[in-house]
Amino acid sequence: NAGVTQTPKFQVLKTGQSMTLQCAQDMNHEYMSWYRQDPGMGLRLIHYSVGAGITDQGEVPNGYNVSRSTTEDFPLRLLSAAPSQTSVYFCASIPGQQNTEAFFGQGTRLTVV
Amino acid sequence: AQSVTQPDIHITVSEGASLELRCNYSYGATPYLFWYVQSPGQGLQLLLKYFSGDTLVQGIKGFEAEFKRSQSSFNLRKPSVHWSDAAEYFCAVGPSGYNKLIFGAGTRLAVHP
Numbered sequence: 001n002a003g004v005t006q007t008p009k010f011q012v013l014k015t016g017q018s019m020t021l022q023c024a025q026d027m028n029h030e031y032m033s034w035y036r037q038d039p040g041m042g043l044r045l046i047h048y049s050v051g052a053g054i055t056d057q058g059e060v061p062n063g064y065n066v067s068r069s070t071t072e073d074f075p076l077r078l079l080s081a082a083p084s085q086t087s088v089y090f091c092a093s094i095p096g097q098q099n100t101e102a103f104f105g106q107g108t109r110l111t112v113v
Numbered sequence: 114a115q116s117v118t119q120p121d122i123h124i125t126v127s128e129g130a131s132l133e134l135r136c137n138y139s140y141g142a143t144p145y146l147f148w149y150v151q152s153p154g155q156g157l158q159l160l161l162k163y164f165s166g167d168t169l170v171q172g173i174k175g176f177e178a179e180f181k182r183s184q185s186s187f188n189l190r191k192p193s194v195h196w197s198d199a200a201e202y203f204c205a206v207g208p209s210g211y212n213k214l215i216f217g218a219g220t221r222l223a224v225h226p
Binding site: 004031033035040041042043044045048050058059090092094101102104105106107 | 117119122154155156157158159162203205212213214215216217218219
C-alpha cells in the first residue's frame with residue numbers, strides 16, 4: 001500500500017514548455033486535490049475531483065488542467081509553463097467521507113526558468 | 114471570504130518549553146478545523162482536527178488545540194517541546210470537511226537545545 005505517489009519529485013522546465021505532474025493513489029479514495037505551496041502563502045487549491053470523470057476549479061486554476069479518467073490517477077497538466085508556476089505541488093486524496101483524513105503526497109518541486 | 118491567519122511566521126522555543134501557535138479563521142459558520150505539520154522536504158501530516166463537540170481536541174505527538182468560537186481561533190499547544198518538533202505548522206479550515214482546504218501561511222518552529 002503506497003498511499004499517494006507523486007512523480008517526478010523534482011523538475012526544471014523552460015518557459016513555455018508543457019508537462020504533466022502525476023499523482024496516483026491506491027486507497028480507492030473518491031476525492032483528490034492538487035495544491036501549490038509558495039513561501040509565505042501556505043497551500044492553495046488548484047483543482048479538485050470528487051470522483052472519476054468529475055473535476056472542478058479551486059482557488060488558483062489558471063494555467064493548469066486536470067482530468068480524472070480513473071479513481072486512482074489525477075494528473076495535473078501545465079499547458080505553457082511560466083516562472084510564476086515555480087512552486088512545490090502537493091496532491092492529496094481523501095476517502096470521500098467528512099470524518100476521515102486527507103493523505104498528502106511527498107510533493108513535486110517545480111522550477112520554471 | 115473564508116481565510117486563515119497565522120500571525121507568527123517564525124517562532125523559536127527552547128527544548129522543554131511550552132508552545133502555543135496561533136490560528137484565526139474567517140468563516141460564516143462553524144468550520145472544520147485542522148492542524149498539519151510539515152517536516153523539511155516532506156508532505157503534510159495531520160496533527161489533529163475539530164469537527165464538533167468538545168472544543169479541546171487531542172492530537173498526535175502530544176499536541177492539543179482549543180476551538181474558541183467567540184475569538185474565531187484554533188490555537189495549537191504543546192506543554193513540552195522536543196527537538197523533533199522543529200517543522201512548519203499549518204492551520205487549515207475546510208468548509209466541507211477535508212475537501213477544498215484553505216490553509217494559513219504557516220508558522221515555522223525552531224527548537225533550541
